[in-house]
Structures are given as structure tokens and as C-alpha cells.
Amino acid sequence: MGNNPFLSVKDLRVEYTSDKKAIYAVNGVSFELEKGKSLGLVGETGAGKTTIAKSIMRILQCPPACIKSGEIYLDGEDLLQKSEKDMLEIRGKEIAMIFQDPMSALNPLMTVGEQIAEVVATHDKSLSKHEAEQKAIEMMEMVGIVGSRAVEFPFQFSGGMKQRIVIAIALACNPQLLLADEPTTALDVTIQAQVLRMIKDLQDKIETSMILITHDLGVVAETCDTVNIVYAGKILEKGTVEEVFDAPTHPYTRGLFDSLPKLNEKTDRLTPIPGMPLDPSIKFEGCPFAPRCERATDRCRQGEIHETHLGGTHYCSCVLCDQRGEA
Ligand SMILES: Nc1ncnc2c1ncn2[C@@H]1O[C@H](COP(=O)(O)OP(=O)(O)O)[C@@H](O)[C@H]1O
Ligand SMILES: [Mg+2]
Numbered sequence: 001m002g003n004n005p006f007l008s009v010k011d012l013r014v015e016y017t018s019d020k021k022a023i024y025a026v027n028g029v030s031f032e033l034e035k036g037k038s039l040g041l042v043g044e045t046g047a048g049k050t051t052i053a054k055s056i057m058r059i060l061q062c063p064p065a066c067i068k069s070g071e072i073y074l075d076g077e078d079l080l081q082k083s084e085k086d087m088l089e090i091r092g093k094e095i096a097m098i099f100q101d102p103m104s105a106l107n108p109l110m111t112v113g114e115q116i117a118e119v120v121a122t123h124d125k126s127l128s129k130h131e132a133e134q135k136a137i138e139m140m141e142m143v144g145i146v147g148s149r150a151v152e153f154p155f156q157f158s159g160g161m162k163q164r165i166v167i168a169i170a171l172a173c174n175p176q177l178l179l180a181d182e183p184t185t186a187l188d189v190t191i192q193a194q195v196l197r198m199i200k201d202l203q204d205k206i207e208t209s210m211i212l213i214t215h216d217l218g219v220v221a222e223t224c225d226t227v228n229i230v231y232a233g234k235i236l237e238k239g240t241v242e243e244v245f246d247a248p249t250h251p252y253t254r255g256l257f258d259s260l261p262k263l264n265e266k267t268d269r270l271t272p273i274p275g276m277p278l279d280p281s282i283k284f285e286g287c288p289f290a291p292r293c294e295r296a297t298d299r300c301r302q303g304e305i306h307e308t309h310l311g312g313t314h315y316c317s318c319v320l321c322d323q324r325g326e327a
Helices: 049-057 084-093 112-123 129-142 147-151 159-171 189-206 217-223 241-246 251-258 319-324
Strands: 007-018 021-033 038-042 065-074 095-098 177-181 209-214 226-231 234-240 308-311 314-316
Touching: 007 049, 021 049, 021 226, 021 234, 038 049, 038 217, 049 065, 049 095, 049 177, 049 209, 084 095, 084 112, 095 159, 112 129, 112 147, 112 159, 129 147, 129 159, 159 189, 177 189, 189 209, 189 217, 209 217, 217 241, 226 241, 226 251, 234 241, 234 251, 308 319
Parallel strands: 038 209, 038 226, 095 177, 177 209
Antiparallel strands: 007 021, 007 065, 226 234, 234 314, 308 314
């Protein structure tokens, strides 16, 4: 990794309080992202992916959420030390987030053109109303919707179109970092591929760095440069897409790959990972995947599991590779 990564998250820990109980959502997460690159955050529901993204965007509600520790450097500055006033500037201008459900992000009572223009105008106060509207039309065309539809309201668009509009809004200010939280999950399978392709093309064009949250390894292979495998609020394995896909090492990562349908096999027997995700209200020791891991030993259930460097930028937090002493 470079000396000065564009985004650097260090030892992030986030807890929620629910019914007076602590929920350990993010348990010491560290990773880096280079300028213009895209990183896939992969893991099952409840792994802590959205909480990581909301921490970077600084939109966690406190309470119930509490950032217990960590540093999040964007271009050398720690976002966790910024005032709310500074964050208002940074959000949208430097960081934008796309959520899973496009409807929650759109105002049903405003035309889509007005909504895009509003964001454009907020971030570039030198523009006249007319110029902001023109820019909005350009943004719509960039996401593949004819500009003449700027006068229509959200309900007049299909789900896939609405998500394109949300993406146009997110990209309207040329953010340096785009956080895309399962941006295509709510869409039709055929539309999913189109929208992803579009995000990827736009990301390349405006050189935005991106964190793409998904539970779909296929999407990561298509879209990302690097990948973090997240489980129970920890990164169990990370590296470039090539490194992790060519040699998945953590038993959890291997389990994820084994549960994918194979092209050249009959797909009536996929192998889902047996067992249940960890109860997030229990503070675990050792490897969080140990209760579901068929190779787990006593060592896996005790103490800190160190990250083993497997070569290049490939790291894995598993006792098995630690013992092999690979470097
Ligand atoms: N507002 C909240 N209050 C209490 N617990 C929460 C809240 N939001 C998320 N959690 C819990 O935090 C953990 C991580 O959630 P989340 O970040 O949404 O995971 P993911 O996006 O990977 O599905 C889960 O156990 C979830 O139930
Ligand atoms: Mg989520």
C-alpha cells in the first residue's frame, strides 16, 4: 500500500445500545483505499457493513450508536475529529452515499430535475438557477435518462430509473469518495447489471474512489479492485480481487466461494455455510467464525487472532495461516 492512502480506516469499533444491551457491530476494522480505486465490502447481513459506511459518512445516530474507537483519515484528515458543521460541507462535496432503497432518498413531491439541481446549487453557490437546472439535465443524461424527463416526479419512474436518479444526485458534486450500500439489491436482476456497469463507468470517468457494499462476490469480481471479507464486525481476509479470488484462504471466505453456484456443475446442491452467525450482543474472544468452522481448534477461541501477511496486499486473520508461518 502507498504511504498516504486516500482513505484509511484504523481500528474502528462501533457499538449500538439496544434494550440496554450492547451490540458489538464493528470490532476493530482497519483498511485502506487508494484514490480512484474501488473496494468491495462483502459479508452476510448483520456483518457490520452499513455501520462501517455510516461511520465514514458520520451519519450514525448517537444513541443508539457509539463509535468506541478508531480513526478515519480521508486525504490525511481524521473525519472522526470533524465538527458537524465541517461534515455538512464534506458530505455530498467529498463523500456521497447511495442507499439500498432509492425511494427513501427521493422526495416524492419534487420533480427529479429540481432535486438534482438543488444538490448542485447547494455545493456550487456561484451557479444561477438556470445553470443548476442545466447541470441537472446533464447529470440525468449521464445516467442514461433523457433530459426532458427532468420535469417528472419520482413515481413516474421505474425502480431501476429511480436508482439511476439517486446515483445522479450522489455524483452531482463529483464526490471524491462514493459509498454505495447494496445499490442494486432492490432492483430486478437484469437492471442490476446495467446499473452496476453504469456506476463503474461513472466512477472511472470522474475518478471517484468507491466502497461497494454487497453480499455478492460476482459483483465484486466485476466491479472492484480490492475486497474485504467482513464477518461479525471484523475483516477476516483482504487483498486485491485477484489475490482473494485466486487463493481464498480464510475458511469463511472459502465457505462463501463454495456456496456460489458453479457454472460447470449441476446446481441442485450448493453448500451453504453450516451454522448461524454470531450473536452480536456477545463479546467474542478469538475468531468470530470459530463456532461455525470445521477446522477450529482451541487456539481459535482464545486471545487476539493476528493478521497474517500472505504476500502482496493479501492478508488473512486465521490461526491456520499463522501457524503455517507464511509471510
Ligand atoms: N440502529 C441499530 N440499533 C441496534 N442495533 C443495530 C442498529 N443498526 C444495526 N444494528 C446491529 O448492528 C449489527 C451490524 O449491522 P449492519 O451494519 O446493518 O450490518 P450489515 O450492513 O452488514 O447487514 C447487526 O447486528 C445489527 O442488528
Ligand atoms: Mg447493510
